[in-house]
Amino acid sequence: MRGAKSAKWVAGAIIVALAATACGGSDSGSDDNGDKASTGSFDPNGKFSVEVGEPQNPLQPANTMESNGSIVVGALFQQLVDYDAAGKIVMVNAESVDTTDNKTYTVKLKKDWKFHDGTPVTAESYVKAWNWAANIKNNQTNSFWFSDIAGFADVHPEKGDPKKTEMSGLKVVDPTTFTIELSTPIPYFIYKLGYEVFSPLPESFYADPAAAGEKPVGNGPYKFVSWDHKKSIEVTAFADYTGPDKAKNGGVTFKNYTNLETAYEDLKSGNVDVLRQIAPKDLPVYRDDLGDRAVDKAYSAVQSIVPAFYTKQWKDIDPRVLQGLSRAIDRDTITKTVLQGTREPATGFVAKGVLGYQDNVGGDVFKYDPAAAKALIKAGGGVPGNKISIQFNADGGHKEWVEAVCGSITQATGVACTGDSKADFQADLDARDAQEVKSMYRGGWVLDYPVNANFIRDLYGTKSDGNTSGFSSAKIDGLIKGADAAPSLDESVKLYQDAEKEMVNEMPAIPLWYYKVNAGYSDKVSGVDYAQDGDPILTSVQVKK
Amino acid sequence: MGRYVARRLLQMIPVFIGTTLLIFLMVYALPGDPVRALFGDKGADPATVARIRHDLGLDQPILVQYWHYLTGLLQGDFGTQIASQRPVTDVLGEAFPVTIRLAVLAFVIELVFGIGLGIIAGMRAGRLADSAVLVFTLLMISVPVFVLGFIFKTVFAFQLGWTDPNVSGEANWGELVMPAVVLAGLSLAYVARLTRTSIAENLRADYMRTAVAKGLPRRRVIGVHLMRNSMIPVVTFLGTDIGALMGGAIITEGLFNIHGVGGTIFESIKRREGTTLVGLVTVLVLVYLATSLIVDLLYAVLDPRIRYA
Numbered sequence: 023m024r025g026a027k028s029a030k031w032v033a034g035a036i037i038v039a040l041a042a043t044a045c046g047g048s049d050s051g052s053d054d055n056g057d058k059a060s061t062g063s064f065d066p067n068g069k070f071s072v073e074v075g076e077p078q079n080p081l082q083p084a085n086t087m088e089s090n091g092s093i094v095v096g097a098l099f100q101q102l103v104d105y106d107a108a109g110k111i112v113m114v115n116a117e118s119v120d121t122t123d124n125k126t127y128t129v130k131l132k133k134d135w136k137f138h139d140g141t142p143v144t145a146e147s148y149v150k151a152w153n154w155a156a157n158i159k160n161n162q163t164n165s166f167w168f169s170d171i172a173g174f175a176d177v178h179p180e181k182g183d184p185k186k187t188e189m190s191g192l193k194v195v196d197p198t199t200f201t202i203e204l205s206t207p208i209p210y211f212i213y214k215l216g217y218e219v220f221s222p223l224p225e226s227f228y229a230d231p232a233a234a235g236e237k238p239v240g241n242g243p244y245k246f247v248s249w250d251h252k253k254s255i256e257v258t259a260f261a262d263y264t265g266p267d268k269a270k271n272g273g274v275t276f277k278n279y280t281n282l283e284t285a286y287e288d289l290k291s292g293n294v295d296v297l298r299q300i301a302p303k304d305l306p307v308y309r310d311d312l313g314d315r316a317v318d319k320a321y322s323a324v325q326s327i328v329p330a331f332y333t334k335q336w337k338d339i340d341p342r343v344l345q346g347l348s349r350a351i352d353r354d355t356i357t358k359t360v361l362q363g364t365r366e367p368a369t370g371f372v373a374k375g376v377l378g379y380q381d382n383v384g385g386d387v388f389k390y391d392p393a394a395a396k397a398l399i400k401a402g403g404g405v406p407g408n409k410i411s412i413q414f415n416a417d418g419g420h421k422e423w424v425e426a427v428c429g430s431i432t433q434a435t436g437v438a439c440t441g442d443s444k445a446d447f448q449a450d451l452d453a454r455d456a457q458e459v460k461s462m463y464r465g466g467w468v469l470d471y472p473v474n475a476n477f478i479r480d481l482y483g484t485k486s487d488g489n490t491s492g493f494s495s496a497k498i499d500g501l502i503k504g505a506d507a508a509p510s511l512d513e514s515v516k517l518y519q520d521a522e523k524e525m526v527n528e529m530p531a532i533p534l535w536y537y538k539v540n541a542g543y544s545d546k547v548s549g550v551d552y553a554q555d556g557d558p559i560l561t562s563v564q565v566k567k
Numbered sequence: 568m569g570r571y572v573a574r575r576l577l578q579m580i581p582v583f584i585g586t587t588l589l590i591f592l593m594v595y596a597l598p599g600d601p602v603r604a605l606f607g608d609k610g611a612d613p614a615t616v617a618r619i620r621h622d623l624g625l626d627q628p629i630l631v632q633y634w635h636y637l638t639g640l641l642q643g644d645f646g647t648q649i650a651s652q653r654p655v656t657d658v659l660g661e662a663f664p665v666t667i668r669l670a671v672l673a674f675v676i677e678l679v680f681g682i683g684l685g686i687i688a689g690m691r692a693g694r695l696a697d698s699a700v701l702v703f704t705l706l707m708i709s710v711p712v713f714v715l716g717f718i719f720k721t722v723f724a725f726q727l728g729w730t731d732p733n734v735s736g737e738a739n740w741g742e743l744v745m746p747a748v749v750l751a752g753l754s755l756a757y758v759a760r761l762t763r764t765s766i767a768e769n770l771r772a773d774y775m776r777t778a779v780a781k782g783l784p785r786r787r788v789i790g791v792h793l794m795r796n797s798m799i800p801v802v803t804f805l806g807t808d809i810g811a812l813m814g815g816a817i818i819t820e821g822l823f824n825i826h827g828v829g830g831t832i833f834e835s836i837k838r839r840e841g842t843t844l845v846g847l848v849t850v851l852v853l854v855y856l857a858t859s860l861i862v863d864l865l866y867a868v869l870d871p872r873i874r875y876a
Contacts, residue, residue: 076826078650078838079605087607161619163605166612180614232652251653251661252826253736278736280834284824287732291724417837446837448599455603455611480609487610 067272068565069258070295070547072558073285074276076252080235083221084155084162092218093298093557094276097257098138098240099221100265102129102148103212107554109377109472111212114265115143115222115241117198119215124207124509131198136262137224138245145200147241149192151223153177158184160231166487167219170211172203208506209514213377213471243269243561252278269561270549286542295544296558302419305362305540312542320366321556322373323468323537324477327412327427328530330459332492335406343405344529345387346398350434351427352390357535360426365535371477371522373467373536375554378474378515384526388533392434399435411442413463415450420464427534454490465491465531472554474518478502482530493530568867572860579856586852587640587845588633594841595629601649601839623649636842640849646842655846658831663850665738666820666827670812672740672747673754677808681755682801685762689797690789692767700763704756716749716822733824746823750816754808761804765797772796795869802869806862810855 077091086095102116113119117130135143154160156168158178168174172191177184191203204211214220222241227234238246243265244257258273277294279285282301288294290311300308309316329336329344353367366374370383386394399405412428414420421441428439442460444450453459467488470476479502480486484494501524505517541558543550549564602619603611620626624635639646645655688700707715723745724732734742769775770793778792817829828847835844866873 076834080652087605087609158614158618161615161622163611163615165615178612178614235652250736251657278826279824280821280826280830281824284733284822287720287724288824291732293731293733293735444598446599448601448604448837448839449597451604452598452600487612490610 063567064270064548064564065272065567066270067259068567069273069275070271070544070563070565071254071275071277071293072296072560073279073282073289073294073298074255075280076278077255079163080232081238081246081249082155082162082231082235083151083223083240084164084167084219085235086218087163089298089557093560094255094257095218095221095238095240096242096557097244097274097560098238098242098246099218100240100242100267101218101220102131102215104216104267105213105472107375109375111216112266114216114267116215119212121212124209124211125204127202127204127211128195129200129202132264133198134264135241137222137241138239138260139224139226140262141224141226142197143222143241144197145194146197147222147224148220149194149200151221151227152192153188154223154228154231155219156189157187164219167214167217170204170206170208170214172205174205206506209508209511210471210473210475212511213473217470243267244274247273254278267561270564271547271561272565274560274563289542289544292544292546295547296550296563297541297543298539298556298558300540300542302362305364308540308542315542315545317539317541317543317550317552318363319539319552320374321468321537321539321552322375322472322554323466323556324368324371324373324533325365325535325537326368326371326465326467326531326533327462328465328491328493328532329462330457330491331494331530332457333459333461335410335461339406340402341527341529342398342402344402344532346395346400346402346435347405347410347431347437348384348387348395348529348532349389349391349398350395350431350437351532351534352430352434353388353535354390356423356426356430360422361535364538364540366538368533368535371482371525371531371533372474373469373477376469376472376474376477378519378522380519380522383519383522384533387526387529390430390434395434396436399437405435405437408436409438409440409461411440411461413442413444413450413453413459413461415445415447415464416443417446423534424464457492459491463491468537468555474515474522475502475505478518478521478525479506482525491530495528495530498524498528498530572864575860575863582856583849583852584637587637587849590845590848591633591636591841592629594836594839594844597836597839599839601841604838605650619649623647636845645846645849648840648843650838650840655843658843659846659850662826662828662831662847665825666813666816666829668738668740669743669747669750669816669820669825669827670809672743673751673812674805674809676747676751677755677758678805680751681758682762684755684759685801686766688759688763689766689770692763692770697763700759704759707752707756710752712749712753712818713822715752716746716819719745719749720822736826738825738827743825746819746825749822750812750819754804754812757804758801761801762797765800766793769793769797799866799869802862802865806858806865807855809858810851813854814851 074093075090078088079085079091081091081095083095083099086092100115104112104114106112115132115135117132119127119129121127137143152168155162156165156174156177165178171189173189176186177189194200224239226239243260243263245260247256247258249255255276259269282299283303285294285297286301286304289297357365357367369388370380372379412424414424424441431437431439444453454463467481481488482493482498483502484499498521501521505514505521508514508517539552539556547563547565549562551559551562553559602616624632647654684700688697691697720732723729730745778788813828817833820827820829832847
């Protein structure tokens, strides 16, 4: 479920520029340069370690959704395109991706790209990999990502065995060119191509996909070395890598931690170099402990509370009631106190850092005002039953803020509010899928690709996979359809912005806050930055000598 | 003796089947579908979910699943993990060596210090040493494990810098000493108290007076007559505690980032990895059965009046 890697290589480029001006190349260790003293000297072959958990799945690109696996897969594989921090597309393995009608895309590959086993990356490497991943027989959890491509139903039928092994929409033209035909035009399809699912696979993969998941051979900046289960995963910089995000370090050790508290202790005692997140227990002290090595940075994810629209309570609700509830939540105070500054109050449905993000789209609707909240709820006919509950998973650290949100609502409007705790994430998901949520549930969304469509279509379209609340609005669906049919990306993004404005009137969810990365790193490394999905950008990290 | 052991071994079969079935049913009863959970927050594609469930045999009735599991088990096949698609035997093979090392260390600490303190307190019942041991064991019993772990880390790792706060991937013996002390803490206190009571009581027993009256040397009176009789309740406790040390280390393992059985059990429950969980518990059941058999046999050694036909 972790999506794009975003600004990875651009940040990398900045580091390159800095290194070039400051010390004239960090690879030779030329100590005679005076400027170097300020930045310290770096070891281009130095290795550093990152905190992760044990990846749940084999390391196959189309099978890795959870964060522990995707950070490793992201290091080993590279896709056709990537995006910079402003959300602009950047060519990586592709020389160009062209389209005239948003339906047929022609991909030209850069020459000289190699897999880690030395075989060349060709058009065939992509087409075959995607056909394999889309095939339902191969049980890849991310296979639905290929559903935009014409002929997907042939390899991934709803029931039974696939009729074909190849999608009709993918055609190899020559060794470095292939075409993708979609079943319907999608102006922002090129953005999806930066997701790990769309990685190429080497020929050796198909001989034994299971073994390949244990010892992946990719085309990315890092080469796989070893996976000592539950202990560590080692990758080393790939010398023949020609992409723009060549590693500034010698390699990475992904060290396995079962909880964030122990990882933080190890960071303090120098046993791990880069953390992805600080445990809640250490949040109050980590800035003092780490000084300028403490990281506090927004990334593209949003948390909301979502009414279960299939319940009697919310079935025909007047959106003004939901707007009223939204105005009853004191986001500023809760993010500052209960969440200790680890979140930022939301002002819209689309997270920051995404193409098409609009500042303050919700306007007053997201501002705390008890009087207005009461008035809106009254105008909308009141909350049915005058009582709501918020379902959350008790194992995810949500209890505190759910209670705070409930307290805020009750205090402001007199509507009774309780937390509805499920033992763990699985039980929470179960209730959502079975449509057994009693009133509202906690929803969270991390970007897959940095376009506002990802936060609108994939969550609130009537038939979207991410729509588990039963929200359905003909108007929103119409706007989404219109935006998807737009002739260009810019217009599509604009139309999606209109859809977001309309969503404020319909309130398919009550957005609460945007996420932030609260992490840190050791004094052994520098150049540590975090991408839009919240993961550290590995290739730009430099190891001090 | 041989017949007794044979009978006990045969009794293990129904116990074994019963416990595995029970765990199997319990995992099955938990809400949440492990296959659906592979897809996380975002919606799952129902066709893929159905396909994976079918391939794993999860769409069959629970008793059929259990039967397949049991027949597999008899051939040494512990099944496959749902998410990672790795054989459960591999997962067990990683988890157990670490936990066994930890448990052995903890057991030795518990044995040496527990019995040692118990003897000191018991021999001097009512005097200062006894009171000191009582206070110490009371502390160990009442302080929660994670508090103890935290204190140890703060003092030994952060302030004194003698050791790293956490255990590395290798989990060497040296690194495991601190976690082992924490893990052994609670049981150590129980062992000390059991030993103390038993010794203090037996000191007044008739056979002790007889032994002293016979003019036996003090070392023999205490070493053989007193110890042997006082150890019976302690051995019972130590026996069952081996199992507890193996399986009950969830908190300690979590505290020190040890990737052993405790953490694996916790993770398997969270991810609803039924086969992994049953596999782990199966091994633990075997450990319990084996240690309780050894304890029963030790009784006969300690007290010749207890004889097994």
